[in-house]
Amino acid sequence: MAKDKSEVLEGLIEIIVDETGLDAAAITPDKSFSDDLDIDSLSMMTIVTLAEDRFEVEIPDDSVKDLSTVASAVDFIANA
C-alpha cells in the first residue's frame, strides 16, 4: 500500500536535517541531493539507511543513483 507522500517528505526532511544540519526550509522536493544540498555519497547512503529503517522499506543500492532529487526519493519510498 502506498504511503502518504507528505508524511514521507516530512520524515525524510527530518533525517536530512539530522544528518547534514541543513535548515529544514531549504529542503524542498525539487532540490537535488548532490547539486543543491551538497550531500556526498556517504551521507546519501546514511540517509538511505536511516530512511529504510524509518519507513520500513528496502531501497536497493542500484536504485539509489536514480534518487537524484528529494521528490524522487519521496516517490520511491511512498510506492515501495
Added chain:
Amino acid sequence: MSPVPVVVTGLGATTPLGGDVPSTWRALLAGESGVRALANSWAEDYGLPVNFAAQLKVPAKAVLSGPELRRADPSAQYALIAAREAWADAGAPAFEPERVAVVIGSGVGGVQTMLNGWDTVRDRGARRLLPLTVPMLMSNSPAAAVAIDLGARAGAHTPVSACASGAEALVLAARMIRQGLADAVVAGGTEAAIHPLTLGAFAKMRALSTRSDSPETASRPFCVSRDGFVMGEGAGVMVLESLASPQGRGARIYGALAGVGSSSDAYDVAPPDPSGQGQRRAMRAALADAGPALASSIVHVNAHATATPVGDTIEAEAISQALTETSGSPDLAERVWVSATKSMIGHLLGAAGAVESIFTLLALRDRLAPPTTNIERLDPAVSCRVVRDTPQPLLEQGPVAALNNAFGFGGHNMALVFTAE
C-alpha cells in the same frame, strides 16, 4: 644549539567535574567528586560487578550539533569539545594551516561505535549498518576530526599507549615543535569507553573499585583501603607553541612544557614492573630533558596513582627515588607535594595524562596543589608527601616546576615537566 622552548598557550577539557577547564579546576580545588551511579539503562544488567563511573558532567549532546554528534564517535566528540576550547583559549592564532599539527591519543578508540555496530549486524543484519561506522570507530578519528575542524595540516597523529596515550601525545607534540615540524600543536587525549564490555573486562582483572554503595568515595589513591580505579571519560587538550610565536603576538603563556621523558617496562602487558625502574627512568629522562638545574625547583607532582593496590606504592617509591637521584638532594622528595586527582575525576584512561597535565600546569599558575580526597588512612608504604583533603599552597615566589606521570598497560611510562614563572 639550545632546544626551542615549548610553551602552553591554550587549555581545553571536558571532564566528570565540568564541561570546560575553569569549571573543572574549580570543582577539583573544592574536592568535589565526579563519580556517580551510571546513568545508562544497562547499569543493572549483565551481572556487572560495578555500577558507577565518572561520566561527563556536561554531556556532549548539550554542546555539539546534531550532525556533529551523528558523524563522530563519542571519543571524537569529546576531543572536539576540548580542542575548540583550547584553541579559543590560545586566541585562535592565525598560523599557516601547514604549520599547525594535531596529536590526540586515545587508549581504546571508538569502542562504542564498534560494539553498537556489532549489535546492529548481529540483530538486524549488515544492511542496517551506517556508512560512517569505520571512520567513526577508528582510533585516529579524534585526531582527524580535530584537524578537520581547525584546518590543521602539518600532520594529525594518534599515539595509542593505553592510559599513557594523552601524555604521550604531549610528549610527541613537544618533540614536533622542537624539531621544527610545526609552530603550534593541538595535543592531548580523549576517552569514551564506558560500556558493559569494558567495565566487565576491567572488573575481571580486579582493576576496578567495587564500592558500589559509595561511588563518590570509591577512588582512594594512596589509601590503605584502595581497591581499584573508577572508570572515567572525557578529554583534555593543550595548545603547544614554540616560545617565539606567542611572544610575537602578545599572547598569554600559562607556562612551559620544559621536559618530556618516556620509557617502557618490557615486563608485563598489565601490571607495572614492581621495581618501578621503568617509571623512574621516564621521570629521570623528563627531568634531565628539562635541564639539570631544574630538578630542585620541583614543588609538585600530579601522580598517575589510579588507586590500584599494586600500582600506587610502586609509583610513590619511584617518585621519591627519581627526585632524589636527579636533584642530588636527599630531602627534595620530602618537600614536594604529591596530588592524586583521580580521587575526584576517576581514571580517564587515554585522556588521563592530558587532563592531569592541565591540572599540573594550573597548580603552578595558582601556586596551589589540588587535594587528594578519600584517604581514610595513608598507606604507610607511601613515602612521598601527599596533599590531603584541602588544596596545598605552593612556593609563592619565583619560578616553579612540577611533574606529571602517566603509565599505561603494556608498561608505557610517560613523564612531563611543566614550569611557570
